[in-house]
Each structure stands twice: as C-alpha cells, then as structure tokens.
Amino acid sequence: MRTVAICNLKGGVAKTTTVINMAAILAQDYKQRVLLVDADSQCNTTEFFWGVDDGSATLADFLRETRDGLNGCVEDYIAKTSFPGVSLVPGDDSLMDLDLTKVETKAVQATALRNMVSVLAEQDEFDWCLIDCPPAFNAASAAALLAADEVIIPIKLDAFSLRGMANMARQVSNMREINPGLKVVGYLPTMWYNSPKILEAEQTLKNSGLPVFDHIRRTAMMPDFGE
Numbered sequence: 001m002r003t004v005a006i007c008n009l010k011g012g013v014a015k016t017t018t019v020i021n022m023a024a025i026l027a028q029d030y031k032q033r034v035l036l037v038d039a040d041s042q043c044n045t046t047e048f049f050w051g052v053d054d055g056s057a058t059l060a061d062f063l064r065e066t067r068d069g070l071n072g073c074v075e076d077y078i079a080k081t082s083f084p085g086v087s088l089v090p091g092d093d094s095l096m097d098l099d100l101t102k103v104e105t106k107a108v109q110a111t112a113l114r115n116m117v118s119v120l121a122e123q124d125e126f127d128w129c130l131i132d133c134p135p136a137f138n139a140a141s142a143a144a145l146l147a148a149d150e151v152i153i154p155i156k157l158d159a160f161s162l163r164g165m166a167n168m169a170r171q172v173s174n175m176r177e178i179n180p181g182l183k184v185v186g187y188l189p190t191m192w193y194n195s196p197k198i199l200e201a202e203q204t205l206k207n208s209g210l211p212v213f214d215h216i217r218r219t220a221m222m223p224d225f226g227e
C-alpha cells in the first residue's frame with residue numbers, strides 16, 4: 001500500500017480536489033483499492049464521497065480513542081463509500097479541536113494513524129491510502145505526515161505563491177523532522193493558466209531542482225444562467 005499525504009499549509013491550492021480526483025481515477029480507471037483519510041476539519045472530501053455526518057466513527061474519534069493503542073479496532077473507523085473501490089476514514093469538524101497540545105498531553109497519539117496504516121498494509125486491504133491534509137499544522141496533520149511515505153504538494157502559481165516558495169521548502173524540512181523517510185513525490189502546479197506571472201512562477205519552481213508534475217489547468221467557470 002502506498003500512503004500519500006496531499007499537503008500544503010496554504011488553503012485553496014486544490015489539495016481536496018487533487019485527493020478526490022486521484023481517488024476516483026485510481027479506483028475507476030486503474031481498479032485500485034483506495035482508502036481516503038480526511039484529516040481536514042472542513043471535511044470536503046467526506047462530504048463529496050460520503051455525504052453528511054451520520055454519527056459514524058471519524059478520524060477525530062480514532063485519534064482520541066486510540067491514544068492507549070489500537071486495540072485491533074481499525075475497521076470500525078473505515079466507511080465504505082458509494083463509489084466502487086473507495087473507502088473513507090471520515091473527517092468531522094471536531095478535528096478542529098485537535099491542536100498540538102493534545103499530542104503533548106497525550107490526549108492524542110500522533111503515531112496512531114501510522115499504526116493503522118501498518119495494520120492495513122499487513123492485511124493487504126488497500127493499494128493506496130490518500131490523506132487530505134488541513135491547511136494548518138495540528139495533531140491531524142502531524143498524524144498524517146507521520147503516517148505517509150510520500151507527499152504531493154499542490155501549489156497555485158500566483159504572485160503570493162512565488163514569494164511563499166521559501167516557506168514551502170521550510171515546510172518540507174519541518175515535515176522530515178517528524179518523518180525522516182518522507183519522500184516528496186512532487187509539487188503539483190494547480191489552476192494553471194497562461195500568463196507571464198504564472199509561467200515565471202512555474203519556471204522558478206522547476207529551476208529549484210524540485211520534482212514538479214505537469215500542471216493542471218484552471219477550469220473555466222461555466223456561464224451563470226441564473227438558474
């Protein structure tokens with residue numbers, strides 16, 4: 001099982017869009033078994049694949065309830081979605097309450113998700129585990145980055161991102177402090193469009209020697225017919 005965190009501390013860079021599309025393509029076109037982990041308290045991935053909160057166990061429950069160990073109950077936190085081949089550890093808004101002090105006070109075990117991933121890999125239940133990370137460094141993102149072997153960093157190539165590239169490198173080295181084996185598979189330029197600033201930013205990213213995926217174009221908005 002490949003465990004990939006989709007991560008960028010900046011919001012609105014298409015992390016969730018990337019996770020949703022990767023899951024759908026892997027499951028539908030490549031017949032892969034995909035586990036999604038929604039680590040963002042906004043839970044858009046959960047809403048997309050699963051709908052509204054129906055009281056099922058969530059990632060926040062898992063992180064709180066396994067602080068003293070897994071107790072062999074990994075399956076209790078995995079929901080089947082209606083999309084064939086895609087399962088989900090749902091997120092909910094209580095992920096918001098899991099700040100890093102919860103790790104310090106041991107109310108949450110930051111390695112719990114890594115332990116879950118190890119159990120699932122042993123059981124050969126899934127081919128991929130994709131983790132949708134929050135735009136914040138909290139207990140859920142720490143758990144995600146400890147669990148992942150690989151990270152994909154979606155990046156929007158606007159003027160702000162150009163200035164933020166140094167921060168991005170710092171983010172990656174911070175991630176490696178908690179998980180030295182973490183491999184950056186690549187930066188994924190998202191919402192690309194043809195403009196001098198975007199082309200310049202894309203070239204700067206490529207010149208930095210970091211692995212860079214082919215860009216994803218910005219999808220034009222459909223005209224609003226007032227429906």
Ligand SMILES: Nc1ncnc2c1ncn2[C@@H]1O[C@H](COP(=O)(O)OP(=O)(O)O)[C@@H](O)[C@H]1O
Nearest residue numbers: 011012013014015016017018191216217218219
């Ligand atoms: N290729 C694209 N073209 C146009 N809009 C996009 C594209 N990718 C993502 N978006 C939009 O950008 C917004 C932010 O995307 P989202 O995936 O929620 O980002 P994040 O998870 O990083 O906060 C959403 O409204 C999404 O629909």
Ligand SMILES: [Mg+2]
Nearest residue numbers: 015016040044
């Ligand atoms: Mg998101």
